[in-house]
Amino acid sequence: MDWNEITNRAHVRTFPHEARLSSLHEEWERELAALWRLEADVNNGAYLQFLGNWGYESYVYASQALKKIGAWRMAALVDRCQELVDKHFDSQAASPDQLMLLSPNAKMDVHGKMIKKAGSILPKPVVARIYEMSYEFMNYPDNIAELGMRFYLPILRSPPAKASHKPQGHPMTPVTIAGIAPFFIVRDVPKALAFYRDRLGFEITFQGPEPGDIFFGIVRRGGAMILFKSVGVEPVPNYTRDIKQGIARWDAFVSVPDPDALAAEFAARQVEFFAPLMDTDDGLRGFEVKDTDGYLLFFGRPKDKDGP
DSSP states (O other): HHHHHHHHHHHHTTTGGTTTTGSSSSHHHHHHHHHHHHHHHHHOHHHHHHHHHHHHHHHHHHHHHHHHHHHHHHHHHHHHHHHHHHHOOOOTOOHHHHHGGGSOEEEOTTTTTEEOOOOOOOOOOHHHHHHHHHHEEEEETSSHHHHHHHHHHHHHSOOOOOOOSTTTTTOOOOOOOOOOEEEEEOOHHHHHHHHHHHOOEEEEEEEEEEETTEEEEEEEEEEEEEEOOOSSOOOOOOOGGGGOOSOOSSSSHHHHHHHHHHHHHHHHHOOSSSHHHEEESSSEEEEEEEEETTTTEEEEEOOBTOOO
């Protein structure tokens, strides 16, 4: 079974239910169906054809699926296309007839009668930019088939869940969650990425969707990951909502087994500390650093009972 067959099967199962993704019981099935629609329509007639044919719900599940499988470049392209649409058109509330007006192409019904003339309700420069990003999508900067098979195949091969006969309240084995990452809105993504790379020693794992238009990025160091995005608004660090009292100013707690060693490394990198290495009243040992957008990070760990 190949990738196209897997995604198409999920899509076909929506046919008896007016192609509604909500008719599929499992979230992963909806994601597969949405990915088939996305690939089929973007490659055939660009992003506006996909959105016009399937609506906002399919965008949500397709974008979500691309991020789950790690296709970050293509997810960024899809999100950027949708952001451009959202500035001029409410696709979430639109009817199927209204969605049809997005595509610049003329449309015929099954009898060959024209039901929509050529032309989009979106401004021409917006349509042109969406087409440019659609062509970038068609070049597949991420290998969706490989990433998708790696993520979804184990789910497809797992046996269907059976009804539990355990007494009510008996706990099931919990599923492991690998981590959580803050998502910072920033003024300038390349500037933010450079700070975390050059001053704090993080690795840039993604920046895009293209070299000349970087509005999304990811950095990682060890088990810590931070996502950045520029959306044309000012950052709102926690200290700005804290009436500057300092009682709830951190935007992220970065768990560090040896904050003393990391503080020494940062000092060698000439990082400016917002608060020096110390034992806090909250039972923690660590230090604070403010980044280029004002976000405040605490690097540290709970104090040992018998010492620092």
